[in-house]
Amino acid sequence: MKRLLVPLAVVGLSAATLAFPATAEPHWASDNLQPKPADAYGVAYFWLDANGAALRKATQYRLDTKNVPKLVSSGSKGAPDGKPGMTGPTGTAKPTVSKNVNLPKTIGKVFFLDRAGNYRWCSATSIQSQHRNLVATAGHCVFANGKDDVYDKWVFVPGYYQGRAPWGVYAGAYAFTAFDLDTYDDYDGDFAFVAVHNGFALAGEKEVSHKEFKEWAGDKWIKPRQISAEEFRKCQINLGECWSEGEDKPADLVGPDYPGAVLEKVEVSKQTYDDAKIGRGQGFKFGDPVVEQVDKAKWDAYSGPGDKGSGPDKFGNYTITHYYTQKWVKPGTTRKYYEARYIIGIAKDMGRLGDVVGGQGVAWNQPMGQNVVAFGYPSAPHPDGDRPFSGVTPKWCAGKTGTKTYQVNTFRVDTHQVLKCSMTPGADGGPWLMRYDNNKRTGYVNGVTSMFHDQDGNGRIDFISSAYFDGEVAAVYNKANYAQTKAIVGPKGELLK
Template identity: 50%
Template sequence: MKRILLPAGGAVLATGLLAAGLAGTAQAASDIASDPLAKNAEVATSIAKYWAESNGAALRAAKESNVWDSKDVAKLKSTGGYSADTKPGVVAPIGEEKKTATKSQNVNMPKTIGKVFFINSKGERRWCSATSIQSRYRNLVATAGHCVYDTAGNSDVMSKWVFVPGYYQGKTPFGIYVGKQAFTHYDFDVYEDYDRDYAFVTVYNGIKFDGAKTVTKSEFDAFKGPKFVDEKDVKVTKDEYEKWVGTTGRVGKVVDEVKPQTTGPEDNRGVYTPLEVSEKAYNDAASVGGPTVIKVGAQAFKTTTLVSKEEAAAYKGPGNAYEDKANGQWKIDRYYTKQWVIPGKDAEYYIIESRYIIVPVTDAGRLGDNVGGQGFAYNQPTGKYVRVFGYPAAAHPDGHKNFTGITPKWCYGKTTAKTVGSAAKKIEEHIALKCSMTEGADGGPWLLNYSNAKRLGYVNGVVSTFNDQDGNDRVDYISSPYFDGETNSVYKAAANVWSGKITG
């Protein structure tokens, strides 16, 4: 098994692990690196709140991990057979679902899988795939090491790290589980050795942000959890607006009056609008030859209407009401200018209607109690069938985009019988699987002996790299570190650490 030589005086991490009651040799302890994520309940609550605010806006804004770019999609080379450093071992899963066996080829997605969200050193919101895994306190997540440590930045742990099982478009059906402590292999933590690209993270009890409710302003101000103000403009009369401003002291919005503007017939903004005028105005607008256009924007015409004597007496317009004695009739002559007007608009008044919304916080309980936990297997023979789950999202190197990252996908097949490596990534002891999933699936579990009925198996790897074996600029293989006895040491250290809850 490959070992990276430590520099003289190199520090050994994970002190105190053995004192916490964890059994292991000095060699096993030296394999383990551990770093805090959220140090206490107050910090954890603020992290969960960050992701949950505004109906999960930060979750929806996150993108796939973006550790591997298209230049990193290289070809793997065989490096030989694996060398088990201890006897093979397994840890049974928890939370078996009681389902009858079926001959259907449909794959039942495990409840344990989800996404881990975090902020990298560039301040970007990113995510990877992950799974709940069996542990003493039912509080453990398995994923890739590069989904916990920022290898592209300062090699420190990612910030605001959370796990959301069953995640779907901002929804957190089982709650948000904030990372408490990250456990990795020392060689990955210190040397970024991708032969050890795995991590086990303890998480606090989940937090649920369900049942958003509208409250008063004073209740809103006093509430310490996630909250937001929903505002909308409501159109009112001028009197209602002035009363509202005078009562509340708040300023709304006034859309000013726009006066009509006369234009010409050639202006497509204009609307034909006849205007009744006096006989003199009509004569000024009309030529001697009749009512024709004599200036841009105006055309005159006249109408004569038969009316009763009473109607003629009641007429108060600018035209002429008169008696046609020769014919014994009463008439009204009306005079119009035919013009084009760009319509105006009356002033509009709006007040701002605010709804103060809080999102009560409740304890969702332990991760394993809610979604179960996959088993764990190490030092297993290669060339075995596994089923891999993840949320692929990135495009292939040629730009083709097969996946969206919205829903989980899976691959199934035999792993390579021999270990594989990549000089570009300094990898010597990975196992590979034919699979076209792209980045976003990294951190997803490789499940040995997966039961479609129970939706459970044994984590025997995690997606680490994406590779192009036939050189057509498409991902066709993925790879995982080989899980051996040293992996088991890291897992055991994490699996025996308690987390607790962060809200009452």
């Protein structure tokens, strides 16, 4: 897929919030995910089908490195390339009072297929945007190794929990990241903004007429229903869609050693039973005689080969004694008849992401040493093998970011910001929220988790790092801010064009 790589003129949010030095020329990279509603529908349905089986199958994404990368201080006290700026959040949650950190409604997981076809996930958040449709996450959770292509079947699921998508699934339409990450695999630009279509959820299925089935633009399928031979003949007369399978074929007598032979019992007279031998062959005895207690009406009506007793015993019971011999057969077959049931899948439009769960603000060129709360879905074990997190529910770390930026030589990093935190991979892409309001559950995204580090060498993650959000991040965000997306399904659940 060819990339669009263009220097970005500074336009958009406001001249005050997106002012760059005269020498700065931000670059961005963009790629299509699923811009067409039909393709987006297929992607979302892939993850939702079978009650979210694919969502539960996914495992956390991990960077392609054998060892936990080391942080090296760059000595810099920050890397702003222009004036500080921010855009405010929007929220939908009602203010609450809590002594703990209240989880924001905006956070969730992104799901995708990696280059090997494995089902993967990272962490992410909804953010404020002009069209209420943007997701912020790590660049390596969208762009395949930072170059060549984007990951397949990319969706965002806010509030994800154990295979459930409480606010729907939002299929990615367009992805935006830094030029240097896309071109040089430079993790100083390990962030991404993804414009997503309206969310949708599956709302069951409905049987419809053949005419309605043909006209339906959404998901549809045919379910067979077994019918009788008489119903089949009527269906053919009425030119319905019906068919038959197999053939009527009687059972054949075979020996007990014939492959697939089935033992059946045949009711015979007492004389035939007494004359039969005990063994496995045709006509041999099949167990002991069976005495059946019946009422008088059944006793009077019986005309089989068994013996009827002389009449009621002292308790008023009537009996029939049955005698059986063996019959070894190769089973026959019976023709089966079916008719088509026309089924359509009903989907529900959940609306724009920002209208459903709100969106966090975004901040850039902020001073180092900010108080932040980092959220994510950690899951992977620590380097020593201990696995304290399940990845099922989001976790958080709170503290001040470092006062200096750091290098990570193996990933071309010169200016990452750091936070002391023990979250493990799976939290990749989770937001670092500056000025987090615990009541409103909103703040300003000033970083997204990129890497995990064990600085003291004890086999436990103790730091996480993020790209420093500078003017280049603002430029990419500004470009993504203009991306327009669509509803996937209409008011009746039909697929839109």
